[in-house]
Amino acid sequence: MLETKDLILDKAKFSDWEGMYLNVWSHPESARYMLWRVTTSESDAKVRIQKTIEYQKDHDTYIVYKKADGEPIGFAGVEQLAPAVYGETGICLGPAYVGKGFGKQILRALILYCKENFGATEFLYSTREKNVLSNRLAVSQGFTLISSEQKIDSRDAQPYNLLKYSIKL
Numbered sequence: 001m002l003e004t005k006d007l008i009l010d011k012a013k014f015s016d017w018e019g020m021y022l023n024v025w026s027h028p029e030s031a032r033y034m035l036w037r038v039t040t041s042e043s044d045a046k047v048r049i050q051k052t053i054e055y056q057k058d059h060d061t062y063i064v065y066k067k068a069d070g071e072p073i074g075f076a077g078v079e080q081l082a083p084a085v086y087g088e089t090g091i092c093l094g095p096a097y098v099g100k101g102f103g104k105q106i107l108r109a110l111i112l113y114c115k116e117n118f119g120a121t122e123f124l125y126s127t128r129e130k131n132v133l134s135n136r137l138a139v140s141q142g143f144t145l146i147s148s149e150q151k152i153d154s155r156d157a158q159p160y161n162l163l164k165y166s167i168k169l
Contacts (some may be wrong), residue, residue, distance in 0.1 A: 002062065002113055004105035009062035009076060012052045016063055019072035020052075021045035023094035030094055033131040037155060061089060064106060066097075075099045076106045078114055086114040087124035091134075103137050115169045122168055129161035138165040 002009040013056065014019075023123035025032050025039035025048060029036050039045050040124050052075075061077030107125070116121035125133035125143050138145075143165035151162045 002109045003067070004109050006067050007102060007105055008065045008067050008070075009106065009109060009111075010065060010074075011056050012049055012063045014046075014049055014053065016072045017045045017049035018042070020049060020075075022061065023071070023096065024075070024092060027095050030092055033128045033134065034090060034092055035154065036118050059089075064102070073102070073147070074106075078099065078110050080118065080123060084119055084121040085124065086118060086120045086122075088128065098109060098133065104141065107137060107141055111167070111169065120169055122166055124166075125165040126165055127165075129163050135163065140165075141167070143167045 001011075017163050021039055021042060021110065025045060028038050031038050039048055052061075052063075059077060060079060063072050064074035064076055074091070074097060076091040077089040078086050079089050087125045088107070088110055091103060091110075093102055093106075108148065109121075114123060125138045126145075129135070129148070144167065145163060146166045147164045149162045149164070151160055152158070153160055
């Protein structure tokens with residue numbers, strides 16, 4: 001479990017299906033810059049949370065909860081990319097929770113987690129070029145742009161530029 005001023009990042013529970021469905025998974029704007037598809041029914045959300053729980057057993061990924069009321073409002077994770085180099089595996093918040101400083105809290109918590117627990121000396125952050133808020137987040141936290149790579153979205157076969165940022169810890 002990771003904790004910030006306003007948030008808790010923890011492993012999913014089956015009861016999170018409804019909050020994740022209502023707050024995140026059912027919103028096209030949440031999926032816009034991600035590699036997942038919108039969840040369109042409660043039954044699909046229940047299956048999705050079960051898959052999330054299984055995936056989280058072997059991966060450093062978390063559901064993001066508001067500390068005040070325990071409401072699930074997003075997800076985030078990290079992975080090792082090379083010795084002492086870690087990166088986020090996606091930070092996603094429901095549309096009602098964007099622009100409130102939660103992304104900064106999540107990113108800082110993930111960086112600190114990797115530094116303190118794994119001795120990370122570098123942290124990488126990737127985002128699509130058109131995701132203006134995500135790019136602003138990287139720059140605001142001191143990241144430096146290190147590369148741009150043309151990719152194809154597996155959902156709609158549309159090209160996009162993936163920007164990669166780095167920060168030395």
